[in-house]
Amino acid sequence: MAAKPPVLILLGPPGAGKGTQARMLEEDFGLVQLSTGDLLRAAVSAGTEAGKAAKAVMEAGQLVSDDIVLAILRDRMAQPDVAKGIILDGFPRTAGQAAALDALLAKAGQRVTAAVSLEVDDEAMIARVSGRYTCGGCGEGYHDEFKQPAKAGVCDKCGGTGFKRRADDNAETVRERLQAYHAQTAPLITHYECQSVLERVPAMGSIAGVRSMLAGIVGRVSA
Numbered sequence: 194m195a196a197k198p199p200v201l202i203l204l205g206p207p208g209a210g211k212g213t214q215a216r217m218l219e220e221d222f223g224l225v226q227l228s229t230g231d232l233l234r235a236a237v238s239a240g241t242e243a244g245k246a247a248k249a250v251m252e253a254g255q256l257v258s259d260d261i262v263l264a265i266l267r268d269r270m271a272q273p274d275v276a277k278g279i280i281l282d283g284f285p286r287t288a289g290q291a292a293a294l295d296a297l298l299a300k301a302g303q304r305v306t307a308a309v310s311l312e313v314d315d316e317a318m319i320a321r322v323s324g325r326y327t328c329g330g331c332g333e334g335y336h337d338e339f340k341q342p343a344k345a346g347v348c349d350k351c352g353g354t355g356f357k358r359r360a361d362d363n364a365e366t367v368r369e370r371l372q373a374y375h376a377q378t379a380p381l382i383t384h385y386e387c388q389s390v391l392e393r394v395p396a397m398g399s400i401a402g403v404r405s406m407l408a409g410i411v412g413r414v415s416a
């Protein structure tokens with residue numbers, strides 16, 4: 194019987210590199226990135242009921258309620274492409290979400306394959322998040338200082354020239370988000386340590402260096 198598709202979790206504060214690394218793991222391993230932040234931003238843009246409820250909370254740098262996030266995640270996990278294996282980027286973020294994920298996976302006879310904690314310094318995260326921008330065409334992430342496109346103003350991936358910045362990527366909101374991370378999300382590290390699936394990855398180095406450490410872990414756990 195073929196091995197079950199991996200369920201990987203990327204844990205880490207805002208700016209740790211979850212989105213950047215998740216996109217590269219998609220390329221390297223054919224997995225599907227599932228970002229609750231992206232799903233919530235899409236709901237806000239579409240003006241759905243969930244989006245309306247989430248908007249102000251996100252702008253304030255606080256966590257959206259478990260009910261809303263879980264409803265959005267369940268819908269996304271019902272799509273057929275998740276059968277390739279998933280990388281959860283920015284989910285779970287609370288003990289309630291982690292318990293709900295365990296229950297959802299158990300129903301399908303699955304469990305978390307690995308939860309990777311990207312270990313970084315808070316102070317450096319303010320600079321990472323403040324300089325972040327993405328391609329409006331394909332969503333590729335960039336940074337004013339740390340990851341510029343090869344040709345200024347042109348996306349490396351799709352050739353697009355329209356870029357956007359998130360309203361919540363300012364120094365003040367990032368501090369609030371870092372606090373939310375430490376209070377509500379960092380305790381999940383122990384949850385996954387108890388399940389013997391925790392992998393700690395030092396993530397202050399280069400994007401390429403972190404990518405190769407993650408590739409080693411994913412290759413090992415999905416073998």
Ligand code: ADP
Pocket residue numbers: 205206207208209210211212213214321322324325326334335336337339340396397398399400401403
């Ligand atoms: P997260 O999804 O964890 O919030 P991102 O992947 O969006 O983080 O990365 C935040 C910003 O920092 C982006 O602008 C990205 O280009 C940049 N970045 C990501 N990883 C690194 C790294 N290892 N070194 C320097 N900059 C990085």
Ligand code: ADP
Pocket residue numbers: 206207208211212229230231233250251252254255256257258262282283284285286287290370
């Ligand atoms: P980052 O990449 O900087 O960590 P995200 O894009 O993952 O940020 O999330 C942006 C915002 O969306 C969060 O500050 C929070 O308000 C909301 N959000 C995203 N994922 C979750 C989640 N799993 N639970 C609660 N709120 C979430």
Ligand code: ZN
Pocket residue numbers: 328329330331332333348349350351352353
């Ligand atoms: Zn692009």
